[in-house]
Amino acid sequence: MHIQQVARRTSQISLATIDPEEIEPFRDDWEHDTQPLAGDAIQARGHDATAAPAPADSSSLCTRCQNFDVQSFARSANRRKGYLLRDVQAAANQGCSFCALLLEALEGVEKPEYFYNNLFVGRTTLNPDLYVHMTVSESYYDDRELCTSLSMGLSVNRILVELGDRFSGVRNQSKHEVCIAADPGSPAVLNGDIVGRYIGNDPSSASHYETARNWLQACSSHSKCNQRVSGSVQIDPYHSPLPTRVVEITRENNQQRLYLRQTEGLNGAYITLTHRWNEFTGKCITTTSNYEERLLGGDFGELPQLFRDALTIAEKLNIKFIWIDSICIIQQGDNLADWRREAPKMAQYYQFSVFTLAGTAEDMTGGLLQPYPRDSVPWASKLVRLPYRDKAGAVAGDFYAYIRRVPLVGEYMDQVRSSILFRRGWILQEWLLSKRLLWYTPNGLFFECQQELPRSYDQAQIAFGRAGAELQAHLQLKASFHFSNSDILSFWYHALEVYSGQHLTKPELDRILAVGGLAKEVAQILADPERLASRENEAQNEVYVAGLWLRDIYHGLLWEKEHHASEQDTKTVDKTPSWSWASLLTLVRWPERSKGTKSAFTVTGLCFTEREAHEIPDHVVFDGCKLRPFNAMTERPTFDPANMFSCLHIRGKLHTVHIRGYLETEENLKKAALSTGYSPIPEACNWRAICSAFQPDIIAGWGSLERLQPRYPSACDDFGIAVYALHVSTRYLRHGVWVKRQLPVLDVLFLEEVVSPLGTPEQTAERRVSNRFRRLGIGRIADEGLIAEFEEAGERDIQLI
Numbered sequence: 001m002h003i004q005q006v007a008r009r010t011s012q013i014s015l016a017t018i019d020p021e022e023i024e025p026f027r028d029d030w031e032h033d034t035q036p037l038a039g040d041a042i043q044a045r046g047h048d049a050t051a052a053p054a055p056a057d058s059s060s061l062c063t064r065c066q067n068f069d070v071q072s073f074a075r076s077a078n079r080r081k082g083y084l085l086r087d088v089q090a091a092a093n094q095g096c097s098f099c100a101l102l103l104e105a106l107e108g109v110e111k112p113e114y115f116y117n118n119l120f121v122g123r124t125t126l127n128p129d130l131y132v133h134m135t136v137s138e139s140y141y142d143d144r145e146l147c148t149s150l151s152m153g154l155s156v157n158r159i160l161v162e163l164g165d166r167f168s169g170v171r172n173q174s175k176h177e178v179c180i181a182a183d184p185g186s187p188a189v190l191n192g193d194i195v196g197r198y199i200g201n202d203p204s205s206a207s208h209y210e211t212a213r214n215w216l217q218a219c220s221s222h223s224k225c226n227q228r229v230s231g232s233v234q235i236d237p238y239h240s241p242l243p244t245r246v247v248e249i250t251r252e253n254n255q256q257r258l259y260l261r262q263t264e265g266l267n268g269a270y271i272t273l274t275h276r277w278n279e280f281t282g283k284c285i286t287t288t289s290n291y292e293e294r295l296l297g298g299d300f301g302e303l304p305q306l307f308r309d310a311l312t313i314a315e316k317l318n319i320k321f322i323w324i325d326s327i328c329i330i331q332q333g334d335n336l337a338d339w340r341r342e343a344p345k346m347a348q349y350y351q352f353s354v355f356t357l358a359g360t361a362e363d364m365t366g367g368l369l370q371p372y373p374r375d376s377v378p379w380a381s382k383l384v385r386l387p388y389r390d391k392a393g394a395v396a397g398d399f400y401a402y403i404r405r406v407p408l409v410g411e412y413m414d415q416v417r418s419s420i421l422f423r424r425g426w427i428l429q430e431w432l433l434s435k436r437l438l439w440y441t442p443n444g445l446f447f448e449c450q451q452e453l454p455r456s457y458d459q460a461q462i463a464f465g466r467a468g469a470e471l472q473a474h475l476q477l478k479a480s481f482h483f484s485n486s487d488i489l490s491f492w493y494h495a496l497e498v499y500s501g502q503h504l505t506k507p508e509l510d511r512i513l514a515v516g517g518l519a520k521e522v523a524q525i526l527a528d529p530e531r532l533a534s535r536e537n538e539a540q541n542e543v544y545v546a547g548l549w550l551r552d553i554y555h556g557l558l559w560e561k562e563h564h565a566s567e568q569d570t571k572t573v574d575k576t577p578s579w580s581w582a583s584l585l586t587l588v589r590w591p592e593r594s595k596g597t598k599s600a601f602t603v604t605g606l607c608f609t610e611r612e613a614h615e616i617p618d619h620v621v622f623d624g625c626k627l628r629p630f631n632a633m634t635e636r637p638t639f640d641p642a643n644m645f646s647c648l649h650i651r652g653k654l655h656t657v658h659i660r661g662y663l664e665t666e667e668n669l670k671k672a673a674l675s676t677g678y679s680p681i682p683e684a685c686n687w688r689a690i691c692s693a694f695q696p697d698i699i700a701g702w703g704s705l706e707r708l709q710p711r712y713p714s715a716c717d718d719f720g721i722a723v724y725a726l727h728v729s730t731r732y733l734r735h736g737v738w739v740k741r742q743l744p745v746l747d748v749l750f751l752e753e754v755v756s757p758l759g760t761p762e763q764t765a766e767r768r769v770s771n772r773f774r775r776l777g778i779g780r781i782a783d784e785g786l787i788a789e790f791e792e793a794g795e796r797d798i799q800l801i
Contacts (some may be wrong), residue, residue, distance in 0.1 A: 062096035069389045073136045082131035097384045102132050105161040105176045112170055133162040133171055139461040153192025157460055177404040181458050187396035188388040194399045197459045201372040204581055209316045215447040222451040225435045230524035231483035238269040239350035245328040246270050246321040249311055260294035270321035272308050272353040273431045280304035286327045288333030305367030310357050336615045344641045347517035355436035360419035368440040376443045408460050409467050415441035417474055423640025425504035425514045432481050433517055489552050493590045501587040511573050511582045512547045516641030519544055545646040546580035554599040554729045558747055558778050561706045562587035563685035575644045576773040580801045592679055594731040608646055620664045648800040653727040655793045658720030660689040672702040676745050677733045677782035692781055692786040700783030724751040727790050750776040772799045
């Protein structure tokens with residue numbers, strides 16, 4: 001029958017013609033009634049929010065739900081069946097727990113309104129009967145995307161609940177996640193029909209350890225999870241090179257005993273622990289004074305419960321070695337010599353471990369294995385028991401249905417990504433480098449690996465389509481950290497943007513070192529011969545200095561303080577050069593790249609003033625910043641991810657400009673952004689007007705100056721402050737519809753001269769260094785007059801410090 005459909009006042013609308021094959025297999029599952037539903041929204045009935053989480057038994061089900069058959073969903077191409085809404089309401093009012101759960105899922109869902117115009121008989125039907133539509137899937141993937149690696153059963157853990165009529169296809173979807181799960185080892189699990197698990201609320205239970213084992217086993221076949229990020233080495237996590245030192249877990253007289261082991265090139269299986277340092281973890285650090293005794297199995301100090309639980313988890317999973325930085329690296333007594341040697345090796349340590357163990361609770365004094373609070377687990381409010389029928393139709397045990405009060409995506413964000421652990425500076429590289437992570441959260445387990453989206457304790461997997469923009473960006477960042485990424489430098493800048501806002505206890509030591517492991521892998525990707533085959537001019541230019549890459553220094557220098565970062569959030573790190581992003585403890589961002597951008601200066605040399613802290617070959621070290629000939633294309637320093645300071649020697653055009661007041665209005669910011677090709681247009685930021693000294697009334701561009709210190713209170717607004725601008729690169733804006741024009745825009749680095757006294761006080765007035773400069777900020781210039789002034793300026797040699 002041909003039916004014309006019109007739907008009004010629906011939150012989600014899709015028009016579809018009738019598919020007879022969709023409905024026909026479920027004739028017995030669809031019931032008819034002509035009584036309309038009163039009200040515009042469905043309200044939950046028969047639900048007791050204070051009920052205990054114990055599952056309701058079959059005696060609390062109506063006759064229809066007692067005969068529930070999960071196999072019936074397989075007899076439809078779309079895995080859907082439906083109950084007449086008024087019957088569900090009536091059964092819920094009479095005490096059916098599953099019907100009450102369905103109504104709870106529909107709470108607040110707007111009732112669609114329809115009319116049908118039957119073109120054959122000229123009859124119009126208003127407000128047809130509404131049905132509760134149920135569609136089963138695994139983690140909301142459709143049938144074509146289902147994971148079928150484990151069984152030939154239904155493989156379902158979700159019921160998508162929708163409200164709509166029987167035929168039209170116009171349905172409003174519930175915002176709630178209705179989950180289905182079964183006990184490990186039950187027929188529903190063994191037959192592969194229910195992949196969701198109910199493992200209880202005790203993280204030390206056998207079911208939790210079995211869940212972790214299954215995750216690890218499934219991950220063992222993932223190609224991306226068994227390959228180093230740089231692609232240079234295949235990884236066997238159960239037979240990997242061990243870190244320099246590990247803690248060995250042994251059993252002596254049925255008691256756990258620990259040894260600090262020097263591995264001396266041995267292979268084996270180990271796990272890594274990531275954690276926040278506190279007064280408790282600090283009590284058991286390894287020092288030069290207790291090192292020898294720990295090798296003999298004694299004096300491990302007062303281990304915090306976090307460490308004790310980590311040891312228990314490793315032992316339960318049959319892994320005898322664990323790497324904990326505070327124990328496996330000598331922390332005191334050697335002037336941090338061992339720490340400096342070991343920290344750059346973390347790229348290997350985290351990648352080669354079986355998994356990284358992490359606890360995300362804000363208070364970790366109770367460790368990792370505390371039972372979850374009853375009201376925090378997703379099935380706390382209502383857990384409904386349904387009969388399980390096998391393919392032969394015989395009842396073979398039960399399975400469960402419950403509503404997630406917090407959607408899985410939201411729970412992952414709350415418990416993992418937004419946890420206090422993820423605010424640590426070191427966590428970013430530990431997360432990105434680890435092939436597998438086992439997250440112990442206050443609400444339950446999460447598992448992540450390099451190849452698939454995260455899974456939760458009930459075996460559900462995050463559906464990418466349901467993830468918010470923030471979570472998608474978070475997960476895509478890790479996915480892009482791989483040698484197959486042709487634009488690995490974009491990953492690098494994105495990672496730094498995330499990292500720049502995280503907390504470090506010792507930024508003067510760790511600001512650059514905490515991403516040294518990432519830099520080590522990026523360096524190998526950039527140096528890959530196949531990648532360099534098409535970039536002959538860059539083949540010898542893989543130099544890493546102060547957190548930036550010399551090959552991309554023209555873009556790397558253009559970092560900007562994030563627009564929403566407050567002045568209170570900005571602190572300086574004295575040991576890093578002013579031109580590096582690492583010199584400020586604040587959120588930073590890089591501009592979007594533009595095609596055809598041309599560099600405007602030449603790097604003529606590098607020097608490392610803190611030579612005693614690094615093993616840098618003499619041929620690239622300059623004594624006291626006295627420049628001697630250096631070719632950045634042929635002379636390469638040894639890769640040093642711990643390098644904190646570098647002096648950048650440049651030959652380029654330096655010109656004086658004036659800094660005026662702030663571009664305070666949204667309109668002025670928009671004009672400045674559009675005229676200089678800046679995207680996205682900022683709604684608010686601390687941009688200042690840039691002017692030529694010869695045309696102070698014309699705004700030539702904008703400047704983001706995080707270090708500018710006005711010499712006089714009102715000088716900046718009224719007369720401007722003269723600063724130097726280094727021409728970094730030129731980008732081009734295209735204008736015109738019929739006749740295309742390319743208008744140049746200059747990327748500039750604003751600088752101030754650093755005048756340092758040399759010799760005795762009497763000589764100070766006569767002897768000063770005049771070619772050393774410190775960064776003040778960045779900006780763009782689009783005014784033709786000021787651009788012409790730059791073109792006429794001569795080149796000079798300067799040092800950026």
